[in-house]
Amino acid sequence: MSEQLQTDTNAGDDVYEHHGGFPMFTPVKAGPNYADFVESLRRLQDLAVSTHIPDDVVDEAIARIDALSDMLEPHRVPEGKSPAGFNTHLPGRGSLLLLPWQYEKRGADGVRLRGKFRMFHRGGNRAAHGGTIALLFDDLFGMVVHASGHPIARTGYLHVNYRNVTPIETDLVVEGRVDRVDGRKLMCTAELEDLDGNILADCEALMIQLLPGQP
Ligand SMILES: CCCCCCCCCCCCCCCC(=O)SCCNC(=O)CCNC(=O)[C@H](O)C(C)(C)COP(=O)(O)OP(=O)(O)OC[C@H]1O[C@@H](n2cnc3c(N)ncnc32)[C@H](O)[C@@H]1OP(=O)(O)O
Numbered sequence: 001m002s003e004q005l006q007t008d009t010n011a012g013d014d015v016y017e018h019h020g021g022f023p024m025f026t027p028v029k030a031g032p033n034y035a036d037f038v039e040s041l042r043r044l045q046d047l048a049v050s051t052h053i054p055d056d057v058v059d060e061a062i063a064r065i066d067a068l069s070d071m072l073e074p075h076r077v078p079e080g081k082s083p084a085g086f087n088t089h090l091p092g093r094g095s096l097l098l099l100p101w102q103y104e105k106r107g108a109d110g111v112r113l114r115g116k117f118r119m120f121h122r123g124g125n126r127a128a129h130g131g132t133i134a135l136l137f138d139d140l141f142g143m144v145v146h147a148s149g150h151p152i153a154r155t156g157y158l159h160v161n162y163r164n165v166t167p168i169e170t171d172l173v174v175e176g177r178v179d180r181v182d183g184r185k186l187m188c189t190a191e192l193e194d195l196d197g198n199i200l201a202d203c204e205a206l207m208i209q210l211l212p213g214q215p
Contacts, residue, residue: 019152020210023080030083035090042100046119091115099136101174110177111144117168128166133192134158136174137203141188144176145207153186153207154214166192166200176203184209 044065053061084095091100101115113136123129138155145153166172176190186207192200 020154020212020214022152022210025080025086027086028081028083030087030090030094034083034087034094038084038090038092038094038096039100041096042118042120045096049120049122097135098139099132101136104173105175106143106147108148110175111140111147112173112175113140114171114173116171117166119168122168125165126168128168130160130162133162133166133201134160134203136192137176137190137201137205140174140176140190141205141207144178144188144190145186148178150178150181150186151209153184153209156185156206156208159204160201161203162201164198164200167194171195172200178207184211 085093085098087094088103088106091102092098099113099115099121100118101113103111104114105112117128117132121128121132123132137160138158141155141158142153172192172194174190174192176188178186179189180187186209188205188207189203190205191202194200
């Protein structure tokens with residue numbers, strides 16, 4: 001198993017040339033306080049979309065956020081050199097982009113995550129924005145492909161069926177798997193459910209393995 005894609009499940013293809021033009025990523029371990037850092041940023045995003053603050057407080061917030069950004073700026077690193085996205089024990093693998101969900105299962109037969117859509121994922125009337133649901137599925141399928149031992153594949157299409165309104169700030173589960181393989185084409189399916197087993201959305205995706213050099 002290459003260090004490039006090594007995870008705690010040891011899943012994934014180990015020949016770099018099979019991963020298209022992807023660079024070799026060596027997972028970067030998060031420090032003990034990294035999860036708190038990302039959670040603080042998520043809280044800030046929750047508040048940014050759910051407050052109505054006076055202009056003078058806006059001015060002060062801008063100044064403080066800019067000061068924080070100035071503190072972080074010298075620590076910029078190239079893609080793959082940040083802990084963000086590589087720490088499978090953290091919500092959203094430690095990435096602010098990804099849904100802050102955690103793995104309940106990750107194996108060759110599928111991947112299951114549990115978590116909540118946050119306030120900043122709200123699309124209207126306490127429902128999750130449909131685009132964030134597609135993001136959840138898309139990232140899940142990346143991990144499904146990896147956990148099933150296939151080389152990196154990119155999403156050809158995602159077909160999302162929004163079956164019921166998906167609530168924010170409520171524990172939910174999503175589970176997906178590779179259903180069928182046809183050469184480079186991996187047909188995947190997944191369902192998003194509440195804890196009573198009601199399907200909120202389901203998704204079918206075509207994941208396509210990359211040819212050598214494909215970005
Ligand atoms: C340590 C902790 C954890 C870390 C662990 C990391 C895990 C590992 C992480 C990596 C994670 C990456 C996950 C990325 C997930 C995205 O990248 S999502 C980004 C959105 N997707 C994209 O940007 C893809 C853009 N598209 C492309 O790059 C190119 O279309 C592709 C996918 C490379 C395919 O191009 P191509 O090689 O020219 O293939 P092409 O001949 O067109 O198609 C191949 C076959 O698929 C079919 N096909 C292609 N598109 C479609 C379509 N839309 N509908 C139907 N059929 C289609 C073709 O008809 C053809 O079928 P056959 O004729 O072979 O039967």
